[in-house]
Amino acid sequence: MESEVRVCGVVVKEGLSGYRFYADVLGQLQEGIKEYVTAALNRVLDEEVERLLGRRPYVRRDERNQQRVTARCLGCGSRRQQDFLRDGHKPRGLVTLWASLTVLMPRLRCCRCGGTVSVAYETIKPRQRVWDDIGEETRVAWGLGQGLHEIKGRLDLHLHTSFGLRMLNERVREMSKLVAGWQEGDLTSPPVLLLDAFWIRVMKPNGRVRRDKEGRKRQRKGLFWLPVMVALGLWPEEREKHILDWEIGNGPGEDARSRLKLLTRLEARGIRGDQGLRLIIHDGSAVLEEALEEVHFAALRQRCLFHKLRNVLEAIRFPDELQQEEK
């Protein structure tokens, strides 16, 4: 099977200048990427079929092979690998962050009864119309505190399509379960733990009720400030940094409690001196000092002088630039 997917080159057209030239090149690149992603997805789907059938296209079936597979004939219920044949492709619309694509879903037929074979592909799930990268984008945007309308607006603009708010809502709810999972389980202790706090503004019901035009009761919403505590793990030698955990307080005055909660959880998850933690850097706030008195990490504490923090972060950012140059 062809292992390389090629994209057509950009054609520089005559008579275009300035912004029109730029827009034309971008348009060509967008088309090229669309072709590339489509071709790559089609190839991966065909590879899944090859693994499922255990044979390349135009290779004869092995009648003696009795192996069963996960795919199933909807006619006779057979699961026998050698009962299935390739039966062309069926176009399916798939919205990705790159573009709205049409991918070719491979079809299989049963040679016993002629029935359609149901296959659950790993690359594109049954009935999936929106690819996983959109979910990832939604999760990140949601994590940054953007509202569904805002996310929808950006995706619509980006993809020239319209996203259902209900679909986005389902995605976010699915993902909040994942996020909960991220805050459980053991962590590898970094040499340096950086504790940082900032405030975000969110819209939420303020407890008051109003009547809308039809006289129905509606929750009034207001802007609230919430404290966010973030624990960042730094590996200075490897020049890496990762978010280890975080905690969002319920409102003003909540920062002491959420800090203590975050620190207790970090310690319980294995961020400790005996696990390799050497240094804790923090913003030096009294609230955090107090919390650090209660949770024992068995590591040196250091107030974060701004330049010190910046030096560490710069040292860690460095590899990105290096890689870009190497590319």
Ligand SMILES: [Zn+2]
């Ligand atoms: Zn069948």
